[in-house]
Amino acid sequence: MADILLHRVLPMAKRMISERVQPGDTVVDATAGNGNDTLFLAELVGETGHVVAFDIQQQALEATNRHLGELAGRATLIHDSHANVREYVQSEISGAMFNLGYLPYSDDLSIITTPSSTIAAIHAMLGLLKKSGIITITVYDGHEGGSEERDALLDYVSTLHQGDVHAIRYELLNQRRNPPFLLALEKMKDFKEVRTVEAGE
Numbered sequence: 001m002a003d004i005l006l007h008r009v010l011p012m013a014k015r016m017i018s019e020r021v022q023p024g025d026t027v028v029d030a031t032a033g034n035g036n037d038t039l040f041l042a043e044l045v046g047e048t049g050h051v052v053a054f055d056i057q058q059q060a061l062e063a064t065n066r067h068l069g070e071l072a073g074r075a076t077l078i079h080d081s082h083a084n085v086r087e088y089v090q091s092e093i094s095g096a097m098f099n100l101g102y103l104p105y106s107d108d109l110s111i112i113t114t115p116s117s118t119i120a121a122i123h124a125m126l127g128l129l130k131k132s133g134i135i136t137i138t139v140y141d142g143h144e145g146g147s148e149e150r151d152a153l154l155d156y157v158s159t160l161h162q163g164d165v166h167a168i169r170y171e172l173l174n175q176r177r178n179p180p181f182l183l184a185l186e187k188m189k190d191f192k193e194v195r196t197v198e199a200g201e
């Protein structure tokens, strides 16, 4: 069979990121979790690049460090909210990945990403992003609190000025049992602070 074009959400996020991230780049994993995306990004940026990975759970950072193995030197793991990204990252980034919700297999599944910090982090990272850089956000809405985060995010991305950012939603419509969907943001021009417009403007 020919290669898949319409990937599931997680491989599609990786594919979009791969189009824009080059060896030597700095990138952000906003939700390190078990480190799957951190490892993917560490492979992509190569020996000369760097990944800055955030998580508010020490348990997640330990899992990420183990998962990185010999590539651990390519990543800085930060035990803080992604909303504080500007305290840790001053250089331009070419990509950032968010994978929202709770840490799979965690002892405490009530620790979830929240609308205010997720939106603050995306807003800050849009400023750090290079022109043509990509942010991917994998959104799960099946857990408690998930639908509030989904709605707040959709409201926020809909207000981003089209001249500054192209925002898309991608999802498989024929997948069962609360599949995630993907939001992807591409930076269209250089800016430090993204412009927003009111709905209907």
Ligand SMILES: C[S@@+](CC[C@H](N)C(=O)[O-])C[C@H]1O[C@@H](n2cnc3c(N)ncnc32)[C@H](O)[C@@H]1O
Binding pocket: 030, 031, 032, 033, 034, 035, 036, 037, 038, 054, 055, 056, 057, 060, 080, 081, 082, 083, 099, 100, 101, 102, 103, 104, 111, 112, 113, 114, 117, 118
């Ligand atoms: C779905 S998991 C991420 C999965 C991960 N990408 C992987 O490859 O395993 C979501 C993670 O976001 C973390 N998280 C929640 N709020 C956060 C915040 N404000 N800043 C950074 N990480 C946060 C959770 O602790 C959890 O580990």
